[in-house]
Amino acid sequence: MTTFDDRERAFEAKFAREEEMAFRVHARRNRLLGLWAAEKMKLTPEESEAYAKAVVQADFEEAGDEDVVRKLVGDLTAAGVDTGDAEVRKALDDMAVEARRQMIEAQ
Structure with missing residues (x-):
């Protein structure tokens, strides 16, 4: 049974790593999206960083991307x-691709 137990633990660890990576990519995408919007609104660098953080926080309001888009x-x-x-x-969509690229390069 130890072989099966080891295999189960390996699958659980892999799942946890993939979920963590997906969360990090999603958060980075939202940050990049906030910086994109801040540039369009002509915010200062300090205001841009604060706005990017606010966009990341806005994503926790409800499931899905509608809260961020809104x-x-x-x-x-x-x-x-x-x-x-x-x-x-x-x-x-563009920022999702860029966020994935950045995360892959960072590894």
């Missing part, structure tokens, strides 16, 4: 930036 569209519109839901979703 925050970004609302903030960009309030700042007078002509943008829409489709542009934010495209940026979200």
Whole structure:
């Protein structure tokens, strides 16, 4: 039975590593997305960092990406930036690819 126990522990450890990596990629994607939006709103570097953190925090409001999209569209519109839901979703997809690339390079 030890072979099966060892195999089970290995699968559990692999699952935990993959879940942690997925979480980190997701958080990095949101940070990059916040920096993208901050650039469009012409924020200072300090304000940009704070805004990126706020975008990461906004993702914890509800499951899925709707809370982040809603925050970004609302903030960009309030700042007078002509943008829409489709542009934010495209940026979200682009930043997901970049976040994955950055995490792979960091390993």
